[in-house]
Amino acid sequence: MRRARAVAWAAACAALAACGGRKEAAPAATLTVLAGSEVKDLEPYLDEIRHATGVTLQLQYSGTLAGVERLLGGEPFDAAWFSHGKYLMLADTGHNRVKAAERIMLSPVVLGVRAGKARAFGWVDNPNVTWAEVAARVRSGEFRYAMTNPTASNSGFSAVIGVAAALSHSANALTAGQMDVRALHDFFQGQRLTAGSSGWLAEAYVRDQDRLDGIINYESVLLTLNRGGQLKEPLVLVYPREGIVTADYPLVLLNGAKRAQYDTVVAFLRSAAFQRTIMTRTFRRPVNPDVALDSTFPRSLIVELPFPTDLAVVDRILDSYLADQRRPAHAFFLLDVSGSMRGPRLADLQSALVALAGDDPSLTGRFAKFQPREVVTITTFSDLIQDQREFALGSAAQAPAVRDSIKAYVQGLRAGGGTAMFSSLETVYQNALTARARDAERYLSIVLMTDGQSNQGIDLDGFRAFYASLPPGQRDVKVFAIQFGEADRSQLEGVTALTGGRLFPGTAGRLSTVFKEIRGYQ
DSSP, X not given: OXXXXXXXXXXXXXXXXXXXXXSOOOOOEEEEEEEOGGGGGGGGGHHHHHHHHSEEEEEEEOOHHHHHHHHHTTOOOSEEEOSOOXXXXXXXXXXXXXXXXXXXXXXXXXXXXXXXXXXXXXXXXXXXXXXXXXXXHHHTTOOOEEOOOTTTOHHHHHHHHHHHHHHHTOSSOOOGXXXXXXXXXXXXTTEEEOOSSHHHHHXXXXXXXXXXXXXXXEHHHHHHHHHSSOOSXXXXXXXXXXXXXXXXXXXXXXXXXXXXXXXXXXXXXXXHHHHHHHHHHHOOEXXXXXXXXXXXXXXXXXXXXXXXXXXHHHHHHHHHIIXXXXXXXXXXXEEEOSGGXXXXXXXXXXXXXXXXXXXXXXXXXXXXXXXXXXXXXXXXXXXXXXXXXXXXXXXXXXXXXXXXXXXXXXXXXXXXXXXXXHXXXXXXXXXXXXXXXXXXXXXXXEEEEESSOOOSSOOHHXXXXXXXXXXXXXXXXXXXXXXXXXXXXXXXXXXXXXXXXXXXEEOTTOHHHHHHHHGGGO
């Protein structure tokens, strides 16, 4: 393998020299790549890669598990490039879709702690901090953190696998029987902000930093936050003594016919010059041993935790996180059933919600469905609020019957009337605050789906005035909006920016995909 890379790299260098070093070589090939959003920051270097290798990388982005589902479903990509390849490798067992995999860069998933908290806890320059000690600070109410949803984003996935292994006190790859469910439950009660992507989590942390004590994310993301100038306190990076899981960003070959182009690209990406570019500009560690580690990186000893060798164990960890360990959620869905939603649009909406109620057997559907302990409130609106129904999922034994009730309710929705979006949103926001007064431990979120412009009731400025009138501690319920049909993007951007949420495009036939993606933020 090493000799093949050397030959490919020599060929790439010869091609570059032949065209005068900086002149563009005629593209000899294209590699279509299904990639995680984490590698978007390499887009500025795609032209450089093409100049040097003659290979064009065409990147299409997806969440890790959603991407694995697409690849297992047979979508024809030449390669995959996620921050972690272990789930794909385990899922590929016996299928031989993966033809080769080469690590490109490294970023351990670690804990960033506000400097004041880190000093108070004695965690500054302390190599002996353990995950168990972090969990103890959570139990005492002293530590609240942000982390992505492990079924939607690889940083959360790596963190959950790592914490599960560390708290099991096993020196070998974790098995289902070794999971310390109680310890994991205690640890994840400290998660006060979730997200479907690592980049969005970092942005949300900046907004919510006064309410949080730290963030679990890629080392590269935390170093970027410290350099960004938006933090009131810098983050102290903590590398727990039991170990962590490191993202190694493998470029995975799926199309054996593109082996030569793949080898040429890998050789360039692993070259000393490009590895230095990655290290200094994206704060990821080099995999090339000839490249010395930059002084930006802490010199902490990194212990790599063993990754489970059984896909069933990984799935069990993720299922347990969703159903048993994380703080339970209360998800509010505010759904437009005005006259413009009649026909196929309403049918799309009904199908999407029925899927979340358990009718989607896919990998992503399994993890996106409404979970035990969760509360789901569905509010429908047109020219006024039409109906509101609350569903408490209860225990694992009770949840299936409640999901059936959700399906029956959704299938009975009817459309008609105008669009009083902001008046309805104000009511639902107030309902969310009332729910918090009843149960302060639930994670609250609002999903707003509309296909038109608000034309009745208060407008965006009216909602802004309501929001501004709230005490600061009540302005933390995020609104995630779906722009469908003729919905006014500027109105939805206004409300998501105001509340710290996110806007999602929803096109005909794809509402189910969008709703599943939003579940990563709930």
